[in-house]
Amino acid sequence: xxxxxxxxxxxxxxxxxxxxxxxxxxxxxxxxxxxxxxxxxxxxxxxxxxxxxxxxxxxxxxxxxxxxxxxxxxxxxxxxxxxxxxxxxxxxxxxxxxxxxxxxxxxxxxxxxxxxxxxxxxxxxxxxxxxxxxxxxxxxxxxxxxxxxxxxxxxxxxxxxxxxxxxxxxxxxxxxxxxxxxxxxxxxxxxxxxxxxxxxxxxxxxxxxxxxxxxxxxxxxxxxxxxxxxxxxxxxxxxxxxxxxxxxxxxxxxxxxxxxxxxxxxxxxxxxxxxxxxxxxxxxxxxxxxxxxxxxxxxxxxxxxxxxxxxxxxxxxxxxxxxxxxx
Numbered sequence: 001x002x003x004x005x006x007x008x009x010x011x012x013x014x015x016x017x018x019x020x021x022x023x024x025x026x027x028x029x030x031x032x033x034x035x036x037x038x039x040x041x042x043x044x045x046x047x048x049x050x051x052x053x054x055x056x057x058x059x060x061x062x063x064x065x066x067x068x069x070x071x072x073x074x075x076x077x078x079x080x081x082x083x084x085x086x087x088x089x090x091x092x093x094x095x096x097x098x099x100x101x102x103x104x105x106x107x108x109x110x111x112x113x114x115x116x117x118x119x120x121x122x123x124x125x126x127x128x129x130x131x132x133x134x135x136x137x138x139x140x141x142x143x144x145x146x147x148x149x150x151x152x153x154x155x156x157x158x159x160x161x162x163x164x165x166x167x168x169x170x171x172x173x174x175x176x177x178x179x180x181x182x183x184x185x186x187x188x189x190x191x192x193x194x195x196x197x198x199x200x201x202x203x204x205x206x207x208x209x210x211x212x213x214x215x216x217x218x219x220x221x222x223x224x225x226x227x228x229x230x231x232x233x234x235x236x237x238x239x240x241x242x243x244x245x246x247x248x249x250x251x252x253x254x255x256x257x258x259x260x261x262x263x264x265x266x267x268x269x270x271x272x273x274x275x276x277x278x279x280x281x282x283x284x285x286x287x288x289x290x291x292x293x294x295x296x297x298x299x300x301x302x303x304x305x306x307x308x309x310x311x312x313x314x315x316x317x318x319x320x321x322x323x324x325x326x327x
Contacts, residue, residue, distance in 0.1 A: 002122055004047075007040065009124070012033070020295070026291070030287070033078065034075040041128075041173070045064065048110055063089070064111065065173060066086075068084070068169065070083075072172075073256055074170070074257045078290060078294055080294050080297070083129070085132060087135070087144040087145065089178075115132075134165050136154075136158075147181050159202075160202035160243075161206045190252075191253065194244065196244060199240065200323070221301040221304060222301070222302045222305075224293070225300050228311070228315055230311070233315070240321060240322060241321070245265070252270075258279075285310065
């Protein structure tokens, strides 16, 4: 476990050095940090499989699927970020109940072993903190989910914010068949037609709850991530536009990263090129500043006057997109 931590720290330092020297674009820095996290996750899974003594694997070809959500899924990871992940597996329809229970038990134990390897604090710290609350049922749901049940949940029971999260979701481990199944599920769910006014209301409500949860800082500061006109508002706008237009423009589901989504939206006519440029340029500035603060282990709190024109532009776009009722 020490080697994983030392590997992560050494390569994070190399990325940070190149970043500080302005040798990396913000997209490249995020992609590099995401690739590092993915490599550590995949190797940790190999270790978990080798060191899990019982129970035996249900079949030599059976694989645990790890779905990366959030910035890991969109390959926009920042420094010192947690990893949002969900565990799924293939459950054959013809398997008898005893074998199905054994399969579920094995993958549950394997996921717990993987979490232990990643999060245990050693003299070198932890490899990564992980968050699995985006799984079906949230914190009360099972740790691992059959891919069929995962599909049924997203299709019939999921909240709008769970469909938002799916915009950035990407499977990073699992068999080719499991990966293909996930891509089909993701595409189908994102391309569902949605009533604009209901979608707007659901996303406004979720954004308001998030603001209330994070409004704990001084009124004289600007929270770069959570305040109005900040990073989360841009992320919500991108996710809203994907959920609104994907049934008309299925190509939107090819992308996870916000900058590429905005480029596709402009190319397809979903938003004006000027709007896409405003969102893209502002997000790049915000993420660059956020990475700078994270490298110094500082909170993303800035003087109230910071990014004033950019914040006003994002708030204006928020009002146009999410507060103006349209069909």
